[in-house]
Amino acid sequence: MAKRVFTVTARWDDEAEVYFAESDIIGLHIEATTIAEFEAVMLDLAPGLVIANHVTKEELRSIPPQDLIPTIIWQRPVPEAA
Numbered sequence: 001m002a003k004r005v006f007t008v009t010a011r012w013d014d015e016a017e018v019y020f021a022e023s024d025i026i027g028l029h030i031e032a033t034t035i036a037e038f039e040a041v042m043l044d045l046a047p048g049l050v051i052a053n054h055v056t057k058e059e060l061r062s063i064p065p066q067d068l069i070p071t072i073i074w075q076r077p078v079p080e081a082a
Contacts, residue, residue, distance in 0.1 A: 026053035
């Protein structure tokens, strides 16, 4: 597994009134009305999507499971100044 660190950033869409994900994890598409909901979905889906879409079958066979666990950097949106 060449890449072991992935990022997920929540961005706010004023028009749709939802947070959406910007991420380098293939297949991770999130839209949520609250940060808490966004975070819950992200924590549930992101690790599995990394294994499904960024790890080869050969790596699954040859690398110990503890070494397959990715680092996911979760970046909350920065609150706007008042």
